[in-house]
Amino acid sequence: MPDCGCSILLRPTKSLTLFIQQAMRSMRYVPGKRAVIIDHVGNVHRHGLPDLDREWTLEPRPQRTKENLVHVRQCPECYFTHYTAPECPNCGHIYEKTREEILEEKKKQELVKLERRMEHVNSPADCKSVKELFALAKKKGYKPGWAYHQAKERGLLS
Numbered sequence: 188m189p190d191c192g193c194s195i196l197l198r199p200t201k202s203l204t205l206f207i208q209q210a211m212r213s214m215r216y217v218p219g220k221r222a223v224i225i226d227h228v229g230n231v232h233r234h235g236l237p238d239l240d241r242e243w244t245l246e247p248r249p250q251r252t253k254e255n256l257v258h259v260r261q262c263p264e265c266y267f268t269h270y271t272a273p274e275c276p277n278c279g280h281i282y283e284k285t286r287e288e289i290l291e292e293k294k295k296q297e298l299v300k301l302e303r304r305m306e307h308v309n310s311p312a313d314c315k316s317v318k319e320l321f322a323l324a325k326k327k328g329y330k331p332g333w334a335y336h337q338a339k340e341r342g343l344l345s
């Protein structure tokens with residue numbers, strides 16, 4: 188329906204194909220048209236945005252994991268739904284960082300610090316922590332058990 192510019196979803200569905208078929212009715216291309224999809228039932232949170240690149244297969248559907256969760260966000264200011272981003276692309280609202288995002292950032296910073304430090308560490312005597320011993324074991328291609336024993340010997344583990 189090229190004239191249809193707005194889809195209003197009132198029927199929750201677990202069927203991805205039904206969701207796409209309903210939501211995309213307003214997305215048939217017409218120059219200058221901007222489709223609006225009003226989803227009253229949260230289908231987008233179950234299936235992701237309708238124009239998401241999907242890998243279609245005849246294999247059984249994979250279990251939901253953290254990696255393949257639907258990554259959409261709804262702006263509390265304008266209710267625009269979009270792919271996860273630090274800022275709403277519609278109104279510019281800046282989201283507060285979630286606990287997971289803060290933890291992920293901290294982990295990355297610690298990893299960069301450790302990698303920088305490990306450039307100068309070549310023997311167990313240079314290591315100041317258990318983490319560094321494990322990083323040295325990895326760097327040298329040793330098993331984690333080696334780092335464990337080194338840590339025990341140096342009194343870093345009790």
Ligand SMILES: [Zn+2]
Pocket residue numbers: 262263264265266267275276277278279280
């Ligand atoms: Zn917004």
